[in-house]
Amino acid sequence: MEVVPTKTHIALLASPGMGHLIPVLELGQRFAVHHRFLVTIFVVTTNASTAKSQLPLYSSYRDLLNIVFLPPVDVSDLVTDSMAIVSQLVLIMRHAMPILRTEIAELKPCPSALMVDLFGTEAFKIAEEFGMLKYMFDTGNAWFLALSLYYPHQDETNKHGHVYLHKPLNIPGCAPLEYEDTVDLYFQPEDRALQDDFAKMGLDMARADGILVNSWEYLEPKTLKALRDPNLLGRLSSVPVHPVGPLIRPAKPVKDPVSRSAALDWLDLQPAGSVLYVSFGSGGTLTADQLTELAWGLELSQQRFVWVVRPPIEGSAFGSFFRQDKRTEDGTPDYLPDGFVSRTREVGLVVEMWAPQTEVLAHQSVGGFLSHCGWNSTLESIINGVPMICWPLYAEQGMNTAVLTDHLGMATRAREVGPGGVVGREVIEKAIRRVMDEDEEHGRLARAKVLELKHSAEVALAKGGSSHGSLERVAKECKTGRTDLRERARGA
Numbered sequence: 001m002e003v004v005p006t007k008t009h010i011a012l013l014a015s016p017g018m019g020h021l022i023p024v025l026e027l028g029q030r031f032a033v034h035h036r037f038l039v040t041i042f043v044v045t046t047n048a049s050t051a052k053s054q055l056p057l058y059s060s061y062r063d064l065l066n067i068v069f070l071p072p073v074d075v076s077d078l079v080t081d082s083m084a085i086v087s088q089l090v091l092i093m094r095h096a097m098p099i100l101r102t103e104i105a106e107l108k109p110c111p112s113a114l115m116v117d118l119f120g121t122e123a124f125k126i127a128e129e130f131g132m133l134k135y136m137f138d139t140g141n142a143w144f145l146a147l148s149l150y151y152p153h154q155d156e157t158n159k160h161g162h163v164y165l166h167k168p169l170n171i172p173g174c175a176p177l178e179y180e181d182t183v184d185l186y187f188q189p190e191d192r193a194l195q196d197d198f199a200k201m202g203l204d205m206a207r208a209d210g211i212l213v214n215s216w217e218y219l220e221p222k223t224l225k226a227l228r229d230p231n232l233l234g235r236l237s238s239v240p241v242h243p244v245g246p247l248i249r250p251a252k253p254v255k256d257p258v259s260r261s262a263a264l265d266w267l268d269l270q271p272a273g274s275v276l277y278v279s280f281g282s283g284g285t286l287t288a289d290q291l292t293e294l295a296w297g298l299e300l301s302q303q304r305f306v307w308v309v310r311p312p313i314e315g316s317a318f319g320s321f322f323r324q325d326k327r328t329e330d331g332t333p334d335y336l337p338d339g340f341v342s343r344t345r346e347v348g349l350v351v352e353m354w355a356p357q358t359e360v361l362a363h364q365s366v367g368g369f370l371s372h373c374g375w376n377s378t379l380e381s382i383i384n385g386v387p388m389i390c391w392p393l394y395a396e397q398g399m400n401t402a403v404l405t406d407h408l409g410m411a412t413r414a415r416e417v418g419p420g421g422v423v424g425r426e427v428i429e430k431a432i433r434r435v436m437d438e439d440e441e442h443g444r445l446a447r448a449k450v451l452e453l454k455h456s457a458e459v460a461l462a463k464g465g466s467s468h469g470s471l472e473r474v475a476k477e478c479k480t481g482r483t484d485l486r487e488r489a490r491g492a
Contacts, residue, residue, distance in 0.1 A: 008479045009038040011104065011111040012137070015093055015119040016046050018282050019376050023139040023214050024117060025061050026247040032064040035475040040066040040107060044096045047072050070099050084184060084194045085395070089119045101126050113478045115212070118148065121204035133477060136205040138213040140375045141403060142220040142243065144396045145213050146174050146233055147183070149206060152199040153236050163189045172233050173226025175407060181398035206237035210474060214245035214375065217466040218456035220403075242470035246379040246457050251362035263306050263355045264363065270304055273367035276436055277360055279308040280372040284393050288312040288335055290422050295336050297428025298348065303436045305348045308355045311335055361386055368435045373400040385454040387411060387446035389431050410450040412442060
């Protein structure tokens with residue numbers, strides 16, 4: 001009787017947040033489709049309603065992946081108002097570990113490997129207990145990975161100069177990190193818990209059997225070289241680094257008129273490349289004063305736009321709370337300038353709270369993207385050949401902005417911040433025109449560069465490409481298992 005070989009089984013762990021979840025789902029799908037693996041994905045949730053709201057996203061993956069929602073983790077009694085988001089995520093993931101261990105113990109067959117994102121490295125202890133290979137999947141770029149690995153070992157003089165004197169932070173073999181682009185970590189030097197949490201993550205990932213990163217060789221050659229060089233960052237960690245990106249959710253045609261977004265219908269009526277898409281992601285929100293300036297900047301630019309707008313996070317002198325259902329006579333939300341919708345009706349569309357971003361960016365009418373520069377949004381822009389205006393808000397988004405503007409030249413940013421930290425309408429208007437106006441040289445160069453990067457991404461993911469090859473190597477390790485990896489390490 002013919003013996004049917006057992007499929008390789010791997011497990012992935014996603015921490016809360018769409019920026020982590022989507023790349024993890026895409027990575028799992030690639031192992032399932034291209035390598036015929038059994039793939040279980042554990043999703044850490046903070047409440048049941050959040051998990052329920054995300055069900056439509058999971059539906060397209062369920063035929064290929066075993067998706068397990070871990071019971072919601074409640075750490076509200078441990079979280080303070082001043083606690084950094086990084087520390088909150090670390091706390092949530094730490095309290096999810098016993099639940100994860102129980103779930104892994106029940107899996108048959110036991111996975112040969114466990115892949116976690118940045119906030120899941122404490123799960124490496126569980127992987128070791130069950131004899132699984134352990135991988136870290138950096139859902140961001142290689143430059144942020146370099147900073148993460150370097151942070152526990154950084155020179156104190158270098159750190160002091162960056163934090164207190166605002167000098168560039170020198171990361172061995174990489175572009176220096178300017179203070180204006182630095183991560184939240186360096187804005188809060190007094191937060192010892194935050195510093196310790198980030199240092200521990202850097203040390204933990206250096207214990208992995210491999211690190212996957214959502215980037216590709218052509219995009220960040222200098223940084224990837226530094227990560228592998230034993231005289232540079234490679235001396236801090238001998239862990240192999242595998243660029244496997246870009247991993248994003250592909251756009252899907254929506255033909256059903258009932259489920260199709262009004263934004264896509266509106267875009268169908270616009271000229272090719274004429275529309276600026278404005279969105280700050282699922283968690284990005286501006287102040288009331290900044291929303292006002294952005295609205296005026298859009299109006300003054302006279303460019304077509306689709307703006308996904310959310311109520312402000314804090315009020316101006318007129319109050320701090322806004323009702324989403326309040327409107328002026330022309331339908332303008334009450335947190336935007338009076339008459340804004342009427343005055344821009346011929347050229348713009350205001351969409352409240354959400355739009356199908358992947359499909360919007362893939363639409364032929366979109367010619368620019370004003371974004372918070374989360375890495376997911378950045379990759380979606382590149383893969384669709386859309387130049388960007390960068391408006392970073394938090395986390396590593398300043399680093400992403402520097403990559404896009406200073407390193408790659410596919411984006412611009414509004415640098416001039418006025419009183420109260422608000423970017424003025426004239427600055428916003430100028431930035432929009434630089435990218436969208438066909439007569440602007442900067443826009444022409446940015447469009448050419450992003451098309452070059454789009455092509456390089458397609459080549460990297462294709463059979464024989466660098467990212468395809470990286471995934472092949474990791475898949476082979478997962479098939480072979482921990483025993484063979486240890487033997488090869490001893491032989492080396």
